[in-house]
Amino acid sequence: MNKIPLIVSTDWLYERLDDPNIRILDATTFLRHSETGYYDVWSGKVAYDEAHIPGAVFADILNDLSDPEAKYSLTVPSREYFTHNISKLGIGDPDTYAVVYDRGAEVGNSIASSDWASRLAWQIRYEGFENVAILEGGLPKWQSENKPVTNEVNTYPQAEFTGERDGPLFSTKEDVKQAIGDDNIVIINSLDPETYKGSKKTYARAGHIPGSVNVFFGSHSDPETKALFDDEELRKNFEKAGALDPDKKVITYCGSGIAATWNGTILNKLGQNNVSVYDGSLTEWTNDPTLPLEKEE
Known part of the structure; x- marks a missing residue:
């Protein structure tokens, strides 16, 4: 399979929604700066359940794809832990490719950045799976163009994660x-x-x-x-x-x-x-x- 770009457009993804080899990951995570200075972070699972790109599965960066025993949240976990959980979302088989998106960087801030999607894409590449892209503008851009969303939960066949840590x-x-x-x-x-x-x-x-x-x-x-x-x-x-x-x-x-x-x-x-x-x-x-x-x- 040809390697996909690092960042893909909403039109690019829309044209491929029915591709059986695609794996779409909703990496939405919410971050809000608190009055004490540091920030609060929580999972985007509820938002995913309400609306997501058709075919997408939810990738819980905070709870399933970070080290649960680390001193600080959002720490890269062991390879075994990460690959076990990401393969359950269908990521890892060499004949597939992944597109990751989110809902933006911070709650209540107009910053335009797909940094949660890039975090997950970086983790996937770090463990050795290269064919992963980030959706430009994420769900906000997708919805602003009146592209479809659904609340229908999807699953992909469990993958066998291949590759080695980079x-x-x-x-x-x-x-x-x-x-x-x-x-x-x-x-x-x-x-x-x-x-x-x-x-x-x-x-x-x-x-x-x-x-x-x-x-x-x-x-x-x-x-x-x-x-x-x-x-x-x-x-x-x-x-x-x-x-x-x-x-x-x-x-x-x-x-x-x-x-x-x-x-x-x-x-x-x-x-x-x-x-x-x-x-x-x-x-x-x-x-x-x-x-x-x-x-x-």
Whole structure:
């Protein structure tokens, strides 16, 4: 089977709804910033039950596809745990392909980003299944075009997950520590400018990882139409950061390794394939008082 694009349009998916080899995953997860600074996160299963793209199955990132015993929520689980649960959704057979979508980044925020979908797609690729795409604009764009939705629950035949872990896609705290000051590695903070500068405190400590540059994950799509900007526009922010240099490695991070995967996906789309995601991100980093942070005035 030919490899599908990293990001597919709503028309592309609509034309393939009846393809027996497609596996559509609704990765909706809801995040809302609380008054205490940190955020609340909950599953999108109820929203899926109310309406979803025909044929889609619900992929519960929070409860079924993250490590249930980890110190922090949304941590990558063991390969055995993830592949067991994702194969039950029909993902893994080499003659199939997957399209993942969500309902947006944050509750009550107009940010246009498919970062929950990109998180799941990144996890699937990390475990070795390559033929997975993200739906541009997700369900909001799909519904704005009056494309069909249903509340009919679907299932796919259980798959046999194939492939091997792609280790370079994943970065640990130690990897990031070693990357600070390395001219061959660009570290990208994917959060909003206020959090990056340290003027807004969401995590245990305010600020950013020393030497990291800020490319806001919400700057890649039109907030009204949810459509991605063209590649020329997408390149601008990443070129300023030096992240498109093919001779350099890029590590992206955010709060919990979600928005970072959207930046990673856009970088891949632009031809930068040496991209890794720091899974623990600032949730882990700021909870370790021995690790440095920088602020900007």
